[in-house]
Amino acid sequence: MPEPIDFGDPAELAGFRARVRDWLETVPRPAREPDEPIPVHLTRWHRFLYDAGWVGLDVPAEYGGHGLTAHHAVVVSEELGRVGAPGIPRIGYLAQALLRYGSDQQRHDLLPRMLSGRDVWCQGFSEPSAGSDLAGLRTAARPNGRGFRVSGQKLWTSYAQYSNLCLLLARTDEHGPRHTSISAFALPLDRPGVVVRPLTAANGHDEFCELFLDDVELDRDDMIGEPGQGWPLAMTTVAYERNALDTAHLSRYRQVVTGLAERARESAPSWRREVGRRLVEVETLAAHSRRRVAERRTVPAGADASVDKLLMTSTEQRLYDTALRMSPGQLLKRTDADFADYLYSRAASVYGGTSQIQRNIIAKRILGLRSDGDR
Amino acid sequence: MQSDQFAMLRDATCAVADRHTVESPGAIDADLRKRTAQALSDLGLDGMRTADEDGASVQECVALVEELGARLLCGPYLGPLFLGAEVLRLLGAEGTNGAGEALPRTIALAPGLGFGGLGSATEGLLAWDAGDADTALVVAEDGGVFEVPVGDDVPTNDLLRPVRAVRVGTDPVALGVLTPEQLAGWRAFGLTMVAGEMVGCSRRIVELAVEYAQLRTQYGRAIGGFQAIAHLLADAHVAVESAVSATRYAAWCCDTGDAATALRAARVAKASTAQAASEAVQSAMQVFGGMAQTWEHVAHLHLRRVLADGIALATTDELLEELVDDSTERDTSSA
Numbered sequence: 001m002p003e004p005i006d007f008g009d010p011a012e013l014a015g016f017r018a019r020v021r022d023w024l025e026t027v028p029r030p031a032r033e034p035d036e037p038i039p040v041h042l043t044r045w046h047r048f049l050y051d052a053g054w055v056g057l058d059v060p061a062e063y064g065g066h067g068l069t070a071h072h073a074v075v076v077s078e079e080l081g082r083v084g085a086p087g088i089p090r091i092g093y094l095a096q097a098l099l100r101y102g103s104d105q106q107r108h109d110l111l112p113r114m115l116s117g118r119d120v121w122c123q124g125f126s127e128p129s130a131g132s133d134l135a136g137l138r139t140a141a142r143p144n145g146r147g148f149r150v151s152g153q154k155l156w157t158s159y160a161q162y163s164n165l166c167l168l169l170a171r172t173d174e175h176g177p178r179h180t181s182i183s184a185f186a187l188p189l190d191r192p193g194v195v196v197r198p199l200t201a202a203n204g205h206d207e208f209c210e211l212f213l214d215d216v217e218l219d220r221d222d223m224i225g226e227p228g229q230g231w232p233l234a235m236t237t238v239a240y241e242r243n244a245l246d247t248a249h250l251s252r253y254r255q256v257v258t259g260l261a262e263r264a265r266e267s268a269p270s271w272r273r274e275v276g277r278r279l280v281e282v283e284t285l286a287a288h289s290r291r292r293v294a295e296r297r298t299v300p301a302g303a304d305a306s307v308d309k310l311l312m313t314s315t316e317q318r319l320y321d322t323a324l325r326m327s328p329g330q331l332l333k334r335t336d337a338d339f340a341d342y343l344y345s346r347a348a349s350v351y352g353g354t355s356q357i358q359r360n361i362i363a364k365r366i367l368g369l370r371s372d373g374d375r
Numbered sequence: 376m377q378s379d380q381f382a383m384l385r386d387a388t389c390a391v392a393d394r395h396t397v398e399s400p401g402a403i404d405a406d407l408r409k410r411t412a413q414a415l416s417d418l419g420l421d422g423m424r425t426a427d428e429d430g431a432s433v434q435e436c437v438a439l440v441e442e443l444g445a446r447l448l449c450g451p452y453l454g455p456l457f458l459g460a461e462v463l464r465l466l467g468a469e470g471t472n473g474a475g476e477a478l479p480r481t482i483a484l485a486p487g488l489g490f491g492g493l494g495s496a497t498e499g500l501l502a503w504d505a506g507d508a509d510t511a512l513v514v515a516e517d518g519g520v521f522e523v524p525v526g527d528d529v530p531t532n533d534l535l536r537p538v539r540a541v542r543v544g545t546d547p548v549a550l551g552v553l554t555p556e557q558l559a560g561w562r563a564f565g566l567t568m569v570a571g572e573m574v575g576c577s578r579r580i581v582e583l584a585v586e587y588a589q590l591r592t593q594y595g596r597a598i599g600g601f602q603a604i605a606h607l608l609a610d611a612h613v614a615v616e617s618a619v620s621a622t623r624y625a626a627w628c629c630d631t632g633d634a635a636t637a638l639r640a641a642r643v644a645k646a647s648t649a650q651a652a653s654e655a656v657q658s659a660m661q662v663f664g665g666m667a668q669t670w671e672h673v674a675h676l677h678l679r680r681v682l683a684d685g686i687a688l689a690t691t692d693e694l695l696e697e698l699v700d701d702s703t704e705r706d707t708s709s710a
Contacts, residue, residue: 003438004381004432004434004435004438004623005434005623005627006627007623007624007627008627008631261699264699265699265700269696272695272696272699272700273692273695273696273699275699276646276694276695276696276698276699277646277650277695279643279695279698279699280621280643280646280647280650280694280695280698281647283621283640283643283647284617284618284620284621284643284644284647285617287620287621287623287624287625287640287643287644288616288617288620288621290620290624291619291620291623291624304616307612307613307616310609310610310613311613311616311617356602356606358609359602359605359606359609359610360602360605360606360609362609362612362613363599363602363605363606363608363609364605366609366612367585367599367605367608367609367612368585368589369585369588369589369597369599369600369604369605369608370597370599370600371600371601371602371605
């Protein structure tokens with residue numbers, strides 16, 4: 001049964017939004033240095049935002065946060081997007097994993113450093129032979145008395161070369177059932193036996209990495225949650241990773257579509273209609289994202305995050321496809337930044353779970369359609 | 376409206392709609408149309424937009440329209456109970472003219488079923504969702520509101536919603552003028568309601584297709600277990616959910632924002648929903664296989680409805696061009 005949705009800020013947030021806006025108007029923001037790698041710049045930006053008090057808003061104060069709500073973080077994200085600044089640090093989903101599964105000691109030790117940007121985390125989930133079928137991962141953490149000895153290989157660990165910690169999934173019981181024999185660890189990347197190798201992506205950027213683990217020693221205290229809790233922890237993480245609360249991508253789409261619309265006004269009607277469609281898609285995604293913000297006040301992220309991911313993916317891919325066809329000259333300039341964005345949009349239907357996996361999740365968990373292979 | 380009060384109204388609306396749902400195209404006849412019209416009219420939905428706290432918000436209106444759109448009803452409601460009633464509310468008319476005669480409630484549209492359309496003549500105007508009404512309201516491009524007499528049926532491909540020709544040869548009677556803000560606000564309201572009807576109509580057929588996919592077996596298993604079917608329905612679900620978001624947001628803007636913001640959000644919602652709803656209905660039809668290709672099955676009623684709604688008030692192409700022409704960067708975060 002449809003219930004009215006409150007798309008607005010709760011009353012107590014009006015003052016907060018005004019404070020963020022005022023801060024953005026009065027405080028000069030750090031610019032990216034020439035040749036500064038983007039992740040390095042983003043870490044600097046993260047620490048700058050933290051010092052100003054805008055990071056970890058929905059994390060309890062005892063763990064270095066501000067004890068406010070996720071909606072406060074959305075407000076900061078929207079206001080940053082409005083002025084074209086880099087977005088909020090993408091640590092919300094890691095913080096959720098630690099808050100839900102970490103020991104009290106780990107929450108006290110790890111969360112404040114994560115929020116302040118002193119620790120930079122990457123995510124060691126996928127493997128060469130475990131992509132969509134993540135539960136088939138083979139990296140093994142074998143008990144060795146006081147902890148574990150880990151061997152295996154991880155893939156698509158974004159920005160591992162700029163990180164010092166990795167949220168690692170490894171199998172702690174090689175003979176146990178697939179989903180309940182996986183555990184999660186906080187792996188310090190300076191441990192002996194860890195080798196990080198950046199991969200160059202199709203667009204020329206080196207975001208993705210391979211991670212090689214050769215008899216790396218981990219303490220029992222490095223495990224997050226209980227043995228066998230790695231799978232639910234990972235599912236929590238990806239649901240929050242897929243969710244619509246991070247509005248940085250929306251701000252980027254709005255900038256692009258606004259630029260296209262300016263040009264379309266001078267162009268043939270067919271271009272005006274095509275750009276109009278892109279504009280409708282971007283604004284629909286924005287409305288959808290605001291609806292999720294309202295829903296998250298009472299319902300945690302779940303399978304419906306797959307709806308958000310598919311919507312984001314189709315919006316982004318169609319947008320950059322239109323942008324490329326409106327400016328075919330992108331193809332004639334090897335280092336064109338717009339063309340790099342176009343190529344990156346092609347990754348949207350793969351990273352964070354492929355579009356096919358998202359459709360499986362929706363069919364199974366939302367629509368209740370079962371296939372013979374399901375348990 | 377108070378939430379318990381709204382829940383009662385919604386339950387009553389659903390109960391009436393359930394009792395009058397068209398189960399098969401063959402069931403549509405003059406008698407069912409008449410009974411449906413009367414039952415819907417008796418709900419008093421045309422009087423619910425009062426200015427006090429008992430009045431319905433636009434978001435509540437669109438929630439009701441979603442429910443009505445989910446059932447296939449062959450009596451009028453969008454025209455008389457929502458769009459027409461909203462015009463009269465904005466004009467401040469009490470439901471009767473100076474002579475005490477009941478005022479017309481439905482609306483007449485331009486020849487292509489678009490907004491506006493009263494130049495110098497009433498030729499070609501179409502009374503939309505008119506039921507048995509004798510007259511209809513025309514809202515002209517400049518906000519002028521007129522009463523015109525309604526004539527014969529003009530059969531269209533939405534089998535549920537009769538459209539009738541406006542009779543020529545009689546001068547329109549001027550009833551009043553909407554201010555530019557009122558005109559924009561009314562158009563936003565209308566676009567949002569039609570979008571809401573498409574949301575309900577498409578959501579229902581997708582739900583039916585999901586149920587069917589769980590029951591229908593081929594190759595010894597339920598067809599919903601095949602990814603080819605499951606992914607089709609997952610995409611249909613995403614389409615419907617995106618339409619819900621765009622439409623509810625437009626309704627919220629009508630309730631809280633200025634008329635220009637509301638009109639822009641409503642254009643987005645109508646264009647977005649027209650696309651999403653037709654994709655979703657087509658996917659659902661595919662899941663039903665040959666069944667949905669028969670006259671007896673309701674699938675084509677859903678398809679006809681969303682296609683006809685897609686052009687009602689404004690075509691998608693018109694909306695897209697208006698949005699591009701009007702797309703100066705705006706502050707879309709809330710006030």
